[in-house]
Amino acid sequence: MGTRPPTLREKRRYLLVALEPAGTAVDQKDLYYALSDATTQLWGDATAAVITPAVVASEGQFFIIRCRRGTEHELAIALSTITTCRDTRIALRMVAASGTIESLRERIRCRMSPGPDQLAPGECIFDKKTFQLSQCNGQKVDVIEKGFKNTNRLFLTREDMEEL
Amino acid sequence: MKITDACVCPYPCGDSSVRRMALEARDLGFERIVAKDVPSGEVYGIELYTGILIRDMPLRDLVNRIRREKNSHAVVSVQAGDSGFNRAVITTKGVHILRGIQSADRHAFDHVTARMAADNRVAVDIDLSPMISGRGIARQRAIHRYRDIMVLEQRFGFPLVISSHARSVLEMRSVREITGLCSLIGMDIPDVEKAFSGIDTVTTPPDAAVRVI
Numbered sequence: 001m002g003t004r005p006p007t008l009r010e011k012r013r014y015l016l017v018a019l020e021p022a023g024t025a026v027d028q029k030d031l032y033y034a035l036s037d038a039t040t041q042l043w044g045d046a047t048a049a050v051i052t053p054a055v056v057a058s059e060g061q062f063f064i065i066r067c068r069r070g071t072e073h074e075l076a077i078a079l080s081t082i083t084t085c086r087d088t089r090i091a092l093r094m095v096a097a098s099g100t101i102e103s104l105r106e107r108i109r110c111r112m113s114p115g116p117d118q119l120a121p122g123e124c125i126f127d128k129k130t131f132q133l134s135q136c137n138g139q140k141v142d143v144i145e146k147g148f149k150n151t152n153r154l155f156l157t158r159e160d161m162e163e164l
Numbered sequence: 165m166k167i168t169d170a171c172v173c174p175y176p177c178g179d180s181s182v183r184r185m186a187l188e189a190r191d192l193g194f195e196r197i198v199a200k201d202v203p204s205g206e207v208y209g210i211e212l213y214t215g216i217l218i219r220d221m222p223l224r225d226l227v228n229r230i231r232r233e234k235n236s237h238a239v240v241s242v243q244a245g246d247s248g249f250n251r252a253v254i255t256t257k258g259v260h261i262l263r264g265i266q267s268a269d270r271h272a273f274d275h276v277t278a279r280m281a282a283d284n285r286v287a288v289d290i291d292l293s294p295m296i297s298g299r300g301i302a303r304q305r306a307i308h309r310y311r312d313i314m315v316l317e318q319r320f321g322f323p324l325v326i327s328s329h330a331r332s333v334l335e336m337r338s339v340r341e342i343t344g345l346c347s348l349i350g351m352d353i354p355d356v357e358k359a360f361s362g363i364d365t366v367t368t369p370p371d372a373a374v375r376v377i
Binding site: 020021041042073076077079080081083085089090091093094127139141152154155156157159160 | 175176179180181183184187188208295296297299300303332333334335336337338340341345346347348
């Protein structure tokens, strides 16, 4: 089947979303499954078929998600119900919507921070437990509990660290 | 009017410190949060209110507890129970929010309770956590109950508050996302704006019925 002329193609919209917590490795395909599941669970098969969500690109912690034009609102609501991706706790923060992928790539370049602040790899003690420093972005600091069984992630700030 | 998340649960209930939650709330468009068991103050430009959640407590103990917290300026929320309990809670002075309606009995919040809530300026909490993380019948039930509450709210005009009940920064949602989620239960933008500032309604003392000039 040949490519349709532009006037006959279905109109699409692209959403730029940021993945949290920073530094979490999520596969594009796994995110698609989580997105598809969330959309179907919330809106049902019929509306999900109209939305036709797809993860089309990823750059670092940013993902570009495609939908049919006019269904951005429904997709944005479905995005806010995503809490896990393959048993990893995540949150997707919507950054922008656009008609072209290229403009979203520009947005990514504008928003790309120079990179997570370099933290000296080390340990800290918080609430009588030992934690490994994981991520630091501005004021935000993520730490991971050390141990064999419990490796809980805690979300702190630099000021919390100073109190340790 | 300050955009308020009416309940978040920072560390040790959750995995995020209250400062981190305040920072995240600022990024998400909030101006104030009610944090459980945290002293009030201001962090990163976000106003913090102390929140007290009371649950699984007999009415007599509950009244004593509220009396103890009378001068603490905390926002007192009580977990909803059956119809009689809810009516008693609403008429108790010092209670600001009735929460957990979505998991209470179907008849726990009827038109009589709604009128009492409006008269006593007690807010009903729209907890978004079952809509965000719930799936299937649990989410459907929550949406159904909230839609029912919205019908009563339109009729009797009791205050509403919106809370994420987040135990982690990952469970917090932006103002825009919450507006989208609230559209699922029939709330339009003015309704959501009113509910975001519902804390002001329940914490400010009512105007005196008689004013001496």
